[in-house]
Ligand SMILES: Cc1cc2nc3c(=O)[nH]c(=O)nc-3n(C[C@H](O)[C@H](O)[C@H](O)COP(=O)(O)OP(=O)(O)OC[C@H]3O[C@@H](n4cnc5c(N)ncnc54)[C@H](O)[C@@H]3O)c2cc1C
Ligand code: SF4
């Protein structure tokens with residue numbers, strides 16, 4: 001479903017240009033508004049739709065298989081930590097509102113700054129452990145699994 | 161051409177491509193390398209890049225050892241069954257024993273994981289999958305990577321790795337260009353962790369025209385992980401092991417939650433169960449060891465995904481298509497209906513758009529399924545990628561050369577799709593591999609292995625010239641014609657991509673030929689690939705955006721060439737339902753119970769192929 005931009009809503013802020021993973025939202029130099037320069041490389045990922053502060057971007061199903069007259073709109077709110085969707089069918093019979101959380105914490109606050117963590121000991125460096133392990137693997141006192149601990153061998157040949 | 165050269169020097173860890181693997185690498189590298197210089201070079205914007213740009217509704221690899229659910233070796237056996245035996249089990253075991261710690265961190269970072277209200281454990285979708293509200297999965301892991309990295313360069317298309325001129329076969333960084341400013345970027349680095357992802361769009365897609373971007377894996381998955389590593393002379397493995405997906409028709413919406421959680425099932429156009437009738441014949445092709453429906457029924461041993469594809473493809477060819485997903489039962493439950501829709505909105509919005517456009521209400525109508533064009537990637541249910549060292553305490557000698565996840569090029573590591581032989585890693589496993597690679601890369605540096613790298617100006621300038629050549633080709637060639645895109649001296653990236661896709665489809669087993677190929681076709685295909693390779697020296701780009709497409713195409717080309725060689729080398733049909741070698745229609749364990757390994761000589765472009773032994777995890781009592 002390639003995206004398109006409503007002329008009257010876009011103010012040329014460039015948020016969509018900044019986010020599109022396919023590099024296909026560009027600003028038209030004459031109109032100073034955004035548009036999709038390469039619809040056949042659009043994944044309908046909605047990244048730009050979610051990022052547009054003016055809801056100026058919408059999606060119209062791919063011409064090769066999607067009839068006209070449907071709508072899937074979205075509003076993503078980082079502060080509230082939710083995303084809201086509205087799906088409308090072509091025949092008007094179905095109209096759904098769906099809401100989902102996008103985070104359980106105020107944005108970014110749960111992520112550690114690893115530069116401030118205590119440096120790993122040389123024992124840990126020589127072990128197979130990663131940051132926060134073994135604790136974070138099992139959240140008990142158990143250690144990391146090894147071939148020995150699990151009674152395993154790697155054997156050449158045909159095993160099923 | 162007036163583009164600036166911007167050099168970033170003295171990097172310790174360069175992450176080339178920051179999707180799930182790359183963000184895991186950048187995050188973890190800071191812990192093991194407190195004072196190391198960690199830099200990210202990413203083609204798009206790290207907040208929404210890679211296969212997880214639009215989010216995920218499930219984490220498909222989680223052991224649940226915390227809840228007493230599975231051990232790592234259970235997952236390895238599952239991957240082994242699903243891939244008809246072809247797995248690097250040392251790498252798979254290593255990933256599986258660490259993966260839960262990544263997932264537990266995600267929860268702490270704010271990723272909403274669903275819980276089973278009865279048990280308090282994470283809500284299972286299937287034995288290995290847990291359900292999440294993952295719309296912001298990528299921005300969350302990106303945040304972690306940004307906190308750890310010294311610098312993040314967004315919008316840098318990495319085109320080549322830099323090679324050390326002081327020591328043979330050692331990496332020294334990477335180069336690329338900024339897809340907005342056009343500037344040339346040079347990253348001199350002791351190590352590179354390649355996380356540039358798998359390949360979509362190398363086989364002709366079913367979608368046409370405007371819809372060509374509707375591929376299952378993201379259209380920006382340009383095979384760059386493979387292109388970069390192959391070009392540098394790294395050994396690759398299992399590149400023939402492409403994947404074909406059975407998905408909802410046209411939108412390619414995911415089916416995992418439908419099968420596993422909603423308990424929907426498939427039937428043919430006439431409402432009949434069709435799978436089981438194809439199995440007796442199929443069993444003769446693959447052997448009872450790989451397909452034993454009775455045993456599967458008794459023990460819940462999964463039937464390999466490719467074999468289920470085989471049944472679907474054959475049923476359609478027999479004239480009883482389309483295949484339908486029976487949703488009308490499950491969707492009567494409003495809660496399950498909601499999950500069905502959320503599942504799309506969380507990871508493949510386009511499927512919701514398509515059903516809204518075509519008035520498909522799965523409550524009253526069973527939607528169509530189809531098999532996709534093939535994809536080449538190494539983290540989903542298939543194992544293409546670089547031949548990498550495993551961990552010291554697990555790997556046998558043939559699989560170990562000093563540093564975990566290091567390729568056969570010194571200082572060059574991989575994560576996610578980049579690493580071969582590790583199917584079923586998915587998002588969480590890719591992130592975990594990035595962490596493992598980062599720890600190993602730091603150790604490599606601390607051991608002094610990255611000392612004294614030398615990159616001459618000659619190398620830097622040679623690459624610069626090469627990178628911008630398509631712009632030059634365009635400028636010179638276009639003056640010969642009045643207007644338009646037809647030119648006798650060059651092709652544009654779209655024209656090149658169309659040629660590649662058609663070639664791959666017809667000669668390498670795409671959907672257009674029912675996934676069938678043979679030695680003759682492959683040899684003809686390789687000849688045509690050689691001509692395409694020559695024409696790609698003359699690919700033309702009218703602007704910087706097209707230059708991006710030109711380099712994506714070159715990476716896709718290198719990936720495809722490798723797929724051709726590997727497919728030709730493995731003289732058997734190991735994965736019916738993914739592709740068929742018409743001249744060798746059986747699984748042949750006597751000759752081919754091995755991993756395939758290739759190397760492309762960077763100087764000559766010649767390929768050499770070899771077999772590598774397969775080691776399996778067996779319990780003490782079985783040995
Ligand atoms: C439709 C779909 C559904 C999926 N469902 C699930 C699921 O339910 N659960 C699950 O766990 N997994 C799922 N996966 C799989 C998961 O997304 C992948 O396994 C994972 O993202 C692979 O990680 P990666 O780092 O190898 O690649 P990616 O995450 O794709 O990252 C690659 C990165 O490299 C960058 N890059 C590419 N080329 C270059 C270049 N030349 N220069 C610089 N940077 C570059 C890209 O921009 C990107 O950021 C799904 C994938 C898809 C597409
Ligand atoms: S939907 Fe995705 S691919 Fe399409 S223009 Fe928007 S951000 Fe780009």
Ligand code: SF4
Pocket residue numbers: 005009010011012013014015016017033034051052053054055056057
């Ligand atoms: S984000 Fe919206 S308003 Fe800003 S340029 Fe894009 S379409 Fe226009």
